[in-house]
Amino acid sequence: MATAKRSVIAAAVTVVCAVTVLALPGTAFAAPDPASTSSGAPPAAASTTRAPVTNEELEAVRQKLERLYRAASAATDAYNAAEERAERQSAELVELAGKIVEGKKKLAELKNRTGAAAAAQYRTGGLPPEAHLMLSDDPQEFLDGTGRVRQGERATRHLLEQTTRTQQDLELYAADASAQLKQMEAGRKAKATAREKIERRIAEAEKLESRLEKKERERLAELERAAAQRAQNAWLDTGALDGAAGKASEQGEKAVKFATAQIGKPYEWGAEGPATFDCSGLTSQAWASAGSTIPRTSQEQWRQLPRVAVEDMHPGDLIIYFDDATHVGMYIGDGTMVHAPRPGRTVTTAGAGSLPILGVVRPDGA
Known part of the structure; x- marks a missing residue:
């Protein structure tokens, strides 16, 4: 993972290489003066030396680096938040998919039961149960059958209600899944934007530091430590930890x-x-x-x-x-x-x- 990210950052450095990253007051590197030449003599080779970077210039660099890395840090938080949302939404989608599968199975079962009930009615000539009871010659059979008819009516009504609820649940699950997919797509774009900001800021900072010589980078690190120590001393002086x-x-x-x-x-x-x-x-x-x-x-x-x-x-x-x-x-x-x-x-x-x-x-x- 780290290697892939370093490759992306290296590519980002190439993109921003035309940016004058040290274009802060007093931090541009000085170009050498043209060499003096005598009449008819060829010009001397241009010097590759430059004026040393002063502490004031390094402090300006330090402050710019701090701004760049803070911007990268803010973008990192946005990236991490989008990543966390994506993981949560993926889990929710998996759960919704499971509910949809179970709902379809239940709906198929209910439809089979409804079909069986319809077939039974067809086999009795299409007459409702009440009519069959009314035509019965046995009064006791009529009385016993009345309870069964009521039970059957309740079962049929319950079956239809279950079917309706299952269909409604499936529609709700499908709508939720669609909404989750849209949110995941928005999160993917947010992640991509945050990644671009992170890599751009880090590339700018790395480019800025790469223009410094080793001793200047050491002085820069010392300035960072000194700034941190000043802030720490000031904080302790408030008595915050007394x-x-x-x-x-x-x-x-x-x-x-x-x-x-x-x-x-x-x-x-x-x-x-x-x-x-x-x-x-x-x-x-x-x-x-x-x-x-x-x-x-x-x-x-x-x-x-x-x-x-x-x-x-x-x-x-x-x-x-x-x-x-x-x-x-x-x-x-x-x-x-x-x-x-x-x-x-x-x-x-x-x-x-x-x-x-x-x-x-x-x-x-x-």
Whole structure:
């Protein structure tokens, strides 16, 4: 799966290669000056060196990369949501198909019984049962037969009602199946659109980073770490964790153990393990390992799971980041969380406040 995605991303890079990805103020690479030449002398070979990228320029690159990867993260959440809907709708379609098959069998059986009743009436000359009773010479037979006629009438009426209900059920199942198919088609298009956005943003980011030399990429990584540390310090300075000493529940401990065991594994959008993860793939699988099924995406985790105050966080709780809830990490204690950050990075620990916190949810509600 990862190889196929890398091939798609490589193709996307080719498509966007004409884009000037470093067209930020002060980040365009400088072209060498023409070499001075004496009269009649051939021009010197053009230099391939360029001016070093300054820290200010690298900071601009860092901020652009952050925007690109955040856009990719939002698209990943949309992709995962569409994938989850498709799985649910597929299961519902299978269930509907089973109901339709059973309904057709039942309808065929009812029609056979109705046909048998009609044949019996034909064999009696088409006279209703009441007429046969009225023509009977035996009064006791007449009285005994009256009850049987009433029972037969009720059975016939019940048979017709069953047939009508079964036909109505089949029509309803067919309409539901048609609606599900339309929704699946809409979901397929939503997935395709999200995939395109993900691959385009990642390709742009990879292209941007590829223009940097090794030492510049190292300086860029240091700028990322410094920005995260500044955010963490500012968050701690608010006193958000003062006095917080909550302990993990039994399930929370299991979830933390699973998540931290994945440290070092690569990020891959749409992945739920075991070799690669995206942010919500990591948290949902960690809680699944603890015996609790939670929503697949960070946005649905934020929407559906019980919320707790930041100062009441316990290890195992999920920290939802950014105003649009497009990133999630798992709190593991001491102001630290574990998460799958972004493409090109691995599952790692980081300061719980190193990203803008939207809120905290507790999957087990303990």
